[in-house]
Amino acid sequence: MSGQVDELPRATRGGPGTGIAVAVAVLLGALALDPVFAARTWLLPVTMVVAAVGLGGVALRALLDRLVDAAEDDGPWWSGPARLAVPLGQVALVLVVLTVVFTPDRAWAGVLPTLDSLTDLAGLLGDGTAEIREQATPALPLTGLVALTTVFVALIALAVDLLAVPARQPALGGLGLLVLYCVPVSTVTGEVALISFAAPAAGFAVLLWADQRARLVGSGRGGSGSPMGTGTLPALRTGLVALVAGLLLPAFVPTLAEGSLAAGWGGAGTGNGVGTSLDPVAEMAGQLSLPEPIDLLAVDASVADPGYLRSVSLDEYSGDVGWRMTNLDGQASIAADGPLAPLLDRQSSREVTARVTVLSHDDRFLPLFDSPLSVQVLGSEDEDWRFDPAARTVFGRDVTTGGLAYRFTSRQPQPSAAELAAAPQDPGDPMVERYTALPELDPSVVALSDQLTDPAQSPYERVRAVLGLFTDPANGFTYSLSTGPGTTGDDLADFLRLKRGYCEQYAGAMAVLVRAAGVPARVVLGYTPGQVGEDGDRVVTTDDAHAWVEVWFAGLGWIPFDPTPIAADRAVALPWAPRTDEADTSGPDPFTPGGAAPLPAPPAAELDRDDQYVPPLAAQSAPEEQLRPWLLGAAGTLVVLALAALPFLLRRRQRAARLADGQPGALWEELLATTVDLAVELPGRSTARQLAQQLAQRLATTDPAAVAAVQVLARAQERSVYGPPAARPSPDPALTAALATVRRALLRSSSRGERVRAALWPASTLATAARWAAARAPRRPRPA
Amino acid sequence: MSGVTEGTAELRSDRGVAELRSAPRHDTGQDAAATQPETDADVAAEGAQLAEAIGRVVQGKPDVVRLALVVLLAEGHLLIEDVPGVGKTTLAKALARTIDGTVRRIQFTPDLLPSDVTGVAVYDQESRAFEFKPGAVFANVVVADEINRASPKTQSALLECMEERQVTVDGVTYELARPFMVVATQNPLEMEGTYPLPEAQRDRFTARVSMGYPDREAELAMLGGRATVDPLTALTPVLDAARVRTLVAAVGRLHVAEPLRQYVVSLVEATRRSPDLRLGASPRAGLQLLRAARATAALAGRDHVLPDDVQAMAVPVLAHRLLLTPDAALARRDAQRVVTDLLTTVPVHGGR
Secondary structure (H helix, E strand, O other), rough: HHHHHHHHHOOOOOOHHHHHHHHHHHHHHHHHHHHHEOOOHHHHHHHHHHHHHOOOOOOOOHHHHHHHHHHHOOOOOOOHHHHHHHHHHHHHHOOOOOOOHOOOOOOEEEOOOOHHHHHHHHHHHHHHHHHHOOOOOOOOOOOOHHHHHHHHHHHHHHHHHHOOOOOOHHHHHHHHHHHHHHHHHHOOOOOOOOOHHHHHHHHHHHHHHHHHHHHHHHHHOOOOOOOOOOHHHHHHHHHHEEHHHHHHHHOOOOOOOOOOOHHHHHOOOOOOOHHHHHHOHHHHHHHOOOOOOEEEEEEEEEOOOOOOEEEOOOOEEEEEOEEEEEOOOOOEEEOOOOOOOOOOOOOOEEEEEEEEEOOOOOOOEOOEOOEEEEEEEOOOOHHHHEEEEEOOOOOOOOOOOOOOEEEEEEEEEOOOHHHHHHHHOOOOOOOOOOHOOOOOOOOHHHHHHHHHHHOOOHHHHHHHHHHHHHOOOOHEEEEOOOOOOOOOOOHHHHHHHEEOOHHHHHHHHHHHHHHHHHOOOEEEEEEEEOOEOOOOOOOEEHHHHHEEEEEEOOOEEEEEOOOOOOOOOOOOOOOOOOOOOOOOOOOOOOOOOHOOOOOOOOOOOHHHHHOOOHHHOOOOOOOOHHHHHHHHHHHHHHHHHHHHHHHHHHHHHHHHHHHOOHHHHHHHHHHHHHHHHHHOOOOOOOOOOHHHHHHHHHHOOOOOHHHHHHHHHHHHHHHHHHHHHHHHHOHHHHHHHHHHHHHHHHHHHOOOHHHHHHHHHOHHHHHHHHHHHHHHHOOOOOOO | OOOOOOEEEEEOOOOOOOOOOOOOOHHHHHHHHOOOOHHHHHHHHHHHHHHHHHHHHHHOOOOHHHHHHHHHOOOOEEEOOOOOOOOOHHHHHHHHOOOOOOOEEEEEOOOOHHHHHEEEEEEEOOOOEEEEEEOOOOOEEEEEEHHHHOOOHHHHHHHHHHHOOOOEEEEEEEEEEOOOEEEEEEOOOOOOOOOOOHHHHHHHEEEEEEOOOOOOHHHHHHHHOOOOOOOHHHHOOOOOOHHHHHHHHHHHEEEEOOOHHHHHHHHHHHHHHOOEEEOEEEHHHHHHHHHHHHHHHHHOOOOOOOOOHHHHHHHHHHHHHHOHHHHHHHHOHHHHHHHHHHHHHHHOOOOO
């Protein structure tokens, strides 16, 4: 009787098709977010979580069905509660995927979430909400934002999956896609890209197809073996209507002029402090995040080693946003008489002239060699270009460098180490007060500074000590496109602890430590001088973007120091600040070194902008540091593989034992187990004779010999169970041979996939386990 | 006896009057069968001869013929339930004629008396003693036509004989012939003025079968053959009564393994637990199911009984004993269907 009752829920469960349709639909829906981001790196983790939800749900439900089927009891008591466990399992899978992608460092074996890794994840999500407030669309796919997006899409996938599979209302899942669609509609300024409504509409069509199919199968019109085409036409029809509605809907949805992510996602955005609309960095970032470097400037310099091209200096540090620029002084223009930024008298220096042709550069700030004496911008009014003597920056007033050419003369400081060492500490110098200002620092930073430096030392000794911290390989600082995930809440402290980052963190951290040691310092953004091209000009590309430090020495002025371990061909020789790792010129910087610094922000080079999301495989750095998680991961993989291989091994042992036994009963059990492994459909309660008949029908066309063999096996089994004791058959090689024949024929009649699955993941072991469990589980009392 | 005409209790015997054994302990045939060695008891071959012979008369119904043989070998009684004219009586007569035993046919009517069935002691003027006049049940095969037309009193007289295999009149017990088989027919239509067999009585029949209409070819052949000669008259006996007793004894010796007994009990228990059934199968039903399965196995030429034999007999042996709940009846389920479903849910040892 209960067999009858059992038929009903199974037919209406929807099967794996619906689960997969949900995954595809949500993924299509998530494509709507494409215009929200500047790069597509967010797509991988989102795909992974959606796959985890969709395929994980399918797998969990299939496993459950199989367990229920295998249980002796029809519809065991635990089948109801177990169904509730499916969403929990999906959530767990999502957590694992999030851990693998975002916080593997503190996870168990890099895979299983621990309390620490979950805390990290929560921190990341916190960063994400902050980034929503800060960033405008298209947003940089920074780790926090990507993590938040991933969680967001995962929740939608879960909701759609719940609606579509257990609740059997796939069409309602369209609401989830609508939510995804609303994100670009409400955040992206101007027109919404085609993909934003086409993709969710296609996803909705997939859901409708699944809906129709489930309905037809449920009502019996499609039958259990209904072709995939069932319901395609109605789904297409409805999908077309949805597409048209999607085209019309944006016309009626008010778009927000700000185009702020925060506006769309419910945050209370305050925006960036300094003129976002004039911010040259948005362009630089946009270009820098392109995979191919873009040529920015062609520089014809009078010397072979011209040093850094300076764009802008950042003079104010705050714990929240990092280094940024205070106001620029636009009083003077480059047309003024006399040298713009004369060096102090005692300085050893050399004169450099250069002619720069702008290729793709388009910025407010004019990249110049230090320290500019005169600048002529060709094809532009001199009055439009202002000079801030304090920052020593030339910047355009309402003009940018796009398409210009300019000529300039500079005097580069060439101090000797002795001169620098002789520079006195001058507490009365106003520069000291201005350029040593710091907010309250994390205690660990202060402690580090105290440990490195001693007020009794000369300023130069202190600066060298701080520089040594970063450049001495013994200290373990490595170049990386991303910093490690922070935990202390203070990005600077995190960088100093995790020792991974790129130029901005290096420069920012050194400047802070130098200031903490009482020496005036600031961060400078600009370019390394690029490579010499075919025509003798140096070509500066987006890859050359860089950040370094300038330190003020009384009587000498601003002297550059560079703590970042950049590639040797880019490095600029600074004799007064030798790098202790000079010998080690190979390694670091496998990728766009300075370009990796997508300089999110002059005028706000924030330390926390380093964490632009990079796909996990790309983030390779010092092997010794990475080795442990890898080893743990490998060990974990081995354990998982061993566990996965367990059914295979158990089944092999079982098979060998049964063949060695040779009794008809054992051989019959083995034959049945083989059919279970190969998913051969056989009636549930049957006699040996009936089963043999079924198998014979299946094999009749392919292998007549096997038909006879299966009959032999069945007869022997019957006789051994029901025959008179005197006539019981004994182990017989012919029977074993018959089993081999039948097994071969069964394997031949199955598809390749079934064979592989039967070998690696034999279902019969699962059924055995389920029977074992069912035999020990408390039974539901039967109605008498 | 006075009010009953010979027409109602008709004696049809091809080989003279039925043997009458007045004393219980004198059944030589029975003893002979018990002591006879089983070597020459080829149930399958002789069963096939019987089936072939009957099949010449009852054309196109091999399953029904086989079931009749099974009941014969299981020492049971057969209830044939069907509309008139499909060959119920023909089957009964053909069965009787092929085994070369005595056959009596009782046409059941409302005025039939129990003594017409069992027999009556009559005072003999010459010998000045009561003499027992045997009734219609003293035969190897008794055809009880339209059993539901007789009064319950008469019905129960027959049913008692079926169970006891003896008749007691005036304190004297008379053993019935062996083999003894009642083939009763019952018309499910025209129920007016009838006394349908109560459940308890139906339980006495080993199996119930409905003939069903013959298929087109069989019906055509029947029309062709019947036109010239009645095939029943052309039928010659294949086995004698003693031989049938031998076969029955051989069937009784068939090996029944422990798992098979358990299977039968599980099946019978399942009918008692089924939510669709108001009344499940009795222990007697289980006994008769096993006997019928034995006969099936013997007819298939096996020396042991398989679950397949039990399954083949489950519907004819069990279905007529079961009573559906009102709900199940409203849902248009019938007992056959319920039994068929149970077969798919009761686990079979040695299968799957």
